[in-house]
Structure formats: structure tokens, C-alpha cells
Amino acid sequence: MQNSNWYKNHWSLKKHLNAAWTKNTEHQVTVLENMLQLKPNANILDLACGFGRHSLEFSRRGYRVTGVDLCREFVDFASQQAKQERLEASFIRSDVRNFNSNEKFDIVLSLFDGAIGYLESQFEDQKIFNTVKRNLKQDGVHLAHILNQKFYSKKCPFHEEVSVCGSTTYNFYLWDEVNNTLIHSGYTEKKKLNSQVDPSLQGEASHYRLYSVNEISKMLDVAGLELTKVKPAFCKNSVHALQSPELIILSKVK
Ligand SMILES: C[S@@+](CC[C@H](N)C(=O)[O-])C[C@H]1O[C@@H](n2cnc3c(N)ncnc32)[C@H](O)[C@@H]1O
Numbered sequence: 001m002q003n004s005n006w007y008k009n010h011w012s013l014k015k016h017l018n019a020a021w022t023k024n025t026e027h028q029v030t031v032l033e034n035m036l037q038l039k040p041n042a043n044i045l046d047l048a049c050g051f052g053r054h055s056l057e058f059s060r061r062g063y064r065v066t067g068v069d070l071c072r073e074f075v076d077f078a079s080q081q082a083k084q085e086r087l088e089a090s091f092i093r094s095d096v097r098n099f100n101s102n103e104k105f106d107i108v109l110s111l112f113d114g115a116i117g118y119l120e121s122q123f124e125d126q127k128i129f130n131t132v133k134r135n136l137k138q139d140g141v142h143l144a145h146i147l148n149q150k151f152y153s154k155k156c157p158f159h160e161e162v163s164v165c166g167s168t169t170y171n172f173y174l175w176d177e178v179n180n181t182l183i184h185s186g187y188t189e190k191k192k193l194n195s196q197v198d199p200s201l202q203g204e205a206s207h208y209r210l211y212s213v214n215e216i217s218k219m220l221d222v223a224g225l226e227l228t229k230v231k232p233a234f235c236k237n238s239v240h241a242l243q244s245p246e247l248i249i250l251s252k253v254k
Helices: 025-036 053-060 072-084 122-135 149-155 213-223
Strands: 043-047 064-069 089-093 105-110 136-147 158-164 167-176 181-187 206-209 225-232 246-253
Touching (some): 025 053, 105 122, 149 167, 213 225
Parallel strands (some): 043 064
Antiparallel strands (some): 158 167, 225 246
């Protein structure tokens, strides 16, 4: 059965600091820097920033960054890191739905889901886009990096072993077609990859409601934003966007 609170209790440094999906950050920031053609003094809002890996890297490169996340342990870790390195980055513990800043941002990022699809319902997910709109400058850009519904709904069920920069994660995926939800379990110890594991029975599964590009476009529209581009995310080979496992969706204020 789906635990609609999973996103509140799932995240910890112990589980995620060394997971394969958190690696390659410098490369990702270089890709984003080029894609967004950032001005040297750009100010960036990183929504659901995790333990601040992108925020800290943007800040090392001279940008002014604010990171927001619900997980206290992640926010404390990122703040501590910024202090140690004397970086101009601030980290705030907040639910993305409620976040409001006095200043507006050139760039708003929702990276590695940015919590889109984690919340209790589509109505709640819509509030993330409303937050983007409230905090984005009139000529600013929002970049959302999400899992591709088309890809996962076709490919599931499957399992994979992912190794990035020496970290290996064993992933199991199921597709719940009634709720358009991807059920994912990731482990850093080796599991029996050839068995049909039902991750929803493992107690530690994540439940990502995945949206089609059309649905995202409508949610952006409701928030007062306009989709401008869809690209494959962080892909070395040039895959057609809609065949890629992950997508980058760019939008601007209408
Ligand atoms: C997959 S992680 C991505 C973290 C980061 N963007 C990265 O790439 O490392 C998802 C993050 O969303 C955060 N999160 C989940 N629900 C949230 C909410 N309602 N408000 C703020 N952050 C949330 C989690 O605490 C977690 O850090």
C-alpha cells in the first residue's frame, strides 16, 4: 500500500550521501551553467536541494544561491559545508510549497525531481509550481529535472545496477498504472538482482507520481508559467527527449 508520507521520512545522509545518483555533481553543474547561459552575478534558488550538492557547487563558481529542503539533516549539513568553505550560499529548512523569499530569482531549479510528484496528490504537487512562479523574476528561467513517464511506464518492471564514480546502487522499479506512480527501491548493498522483488513490500520504497510532458505543461500554465523547451537530461548520447529516462523542462513566466 502506498505511504503518502514517504517523502517526509525517507531522506538521510546515511542512506543518500554516497548513493550513485548523488555523484557527478560537477559535471551536472557545468551542463546546467551552459544550458542556462548564467550571468556571473545570477541568483539561484534550488528547490528541494537535498544536502546542497548543486547549490554548493554553483556557489563555488561564484553564483549567489539559496537552497531549500524539508530534511533538517540535509539543510544542517549544507549550511555547515557553506560555512566551512566561506561560500555565499544559504540553506533554509522549509516545505517547498510554503517557501517565500523577499527577493526574486534569476533561476529556479527543481533538480533530481525537486520533490515534483512526491506529494499527497496532484493538487499538492501543483503548489510547487506556484512556489516557482512566486519566486521567479519576470525574465527568469525555471528548470525542472524529472523522470520521464513515457520511459518508465513502458520499461517497468525492471532492475538495474548503477555505478557512478565508484558508488554502486541496486535499483528495483515497478509501475503502478492506476496511480501513474513509479515505485522505486534503491540499495547500496547487493540484492538478488535476478529475483522478482516487489519493492513496495520492502518498506523503504519511494513513490514518484510521474507526469507526462503535457500534464507538466498544464501545471506550469495554471501557475502562470509557460513551457519553453524539453530536453533529455544529462545524456552523453543525443537521445530524442521523449525516449530519455530523464527530462529537463524549461519554462518562463507567461
Ligand atoms: C531526490 S532528492 C534530490 C535532492 C537534490 N535536488 C539533489 O539533486 O541532490 C529529493 C529531495 O526532496 C526533498 N523534499 C521532499 N519533499 C519535500 C518538500 N515537500 N519540500 C522540500 N523538500 C522536499 C527531500 O528532502 C530530498 O532532499
